[in-house]
Amino acid sequence: MPTAVIEVLLLFSAVLTATIAFLSNWLTPDESVVLTAILLVLLFGLAWGNFNQGRHPCFLFLAMLLLMQGGRLLTYCLGSESLCKSYAEFRFAWTMP
Numbered sequence: 001m002p003t004a005v006i007e008v009l010l011l012f013s014a015v016l017t018a019t020i021a022f023l024s025n026w027l028t029p030d031e032s033v034v035l036t037a038i039l040l041v042l043l044f045g046l047a048w049g050n051f052n053q054g055r056h057p058c059f060l061f062l063a064m065l066l067l068m069q070g071g072r073l074l075t076y077c078l079g080s081e082s083l084c085k086s087y088a089e090f091r092f093a094w095t096m097p
Contacts, residue, residue: 004050007046011039011042011043014039015039018032018035018036018039033073033076033077034077036070036073037070037073037074037077040066040070040073040074041074043062043066044062044063044066047059047062
């Protein structure tokens with residue numbers, strides 16, 4: 001079996017396990033954020049290895065996607081409190097009549 005299939009199956013099983021743990025209230029939202037950030041960094045590392053150590057154009061796309069989509073998530077994991085504040089403000093803004 002090719003290694004790419006094994007990587008995809010292992011990542012899918014990790015995401016499925018994390019989803020079940022979160023829905024069963026075994027993970028708090030903060031733990032879920034850290035787990036999501038770890039999975040994003042893991043995907044980045046796998047892409048580094050699979051895309052010729054960063055010399056492939058698709059790796060640049062994945063790196064920019066990680067920074068744009070997961071940048072706030074990663075800064076929250078490193079100690080910023082802006083994710084919770086902005087989420088609370090967002091939720092409050094949508095509940096206003």
